Amino acid sequence: MWFAWLRTKEHQESLKSSPTERLAVIAYNVVWWIPLALPIVDVISYRAGFVAFLVITVMRALVNGYRVNVMPVDAAERLPLRSPR
Secondary structure (H helix, E strand, O other): OHHHHHHHHOOOOOOOOOHHHHHHHHHHHHHHHHHHHHHHOOOOOHHHHHHHHHHHHHHHHHHHHHHHHOOOHHHHHHOOOOOOO
């Protein structure tokens, strides 16, 4: 939200994503869902799925916190590990 507000304030156009960046975002989101899907189809135990999901969620939160609070706006907008616009 903060970056969208800055973009509006400065009358900047949003950046266009390259196909590689789009694939990185898709892979980033698919990896997040895998630990939820694998226990349902009985590939791994529910405990292992929960732990993997927890670890991935904590890592995503740390990356997002770093992106929002530490990175400059230009670099944060180019980072493929972010929510889609």
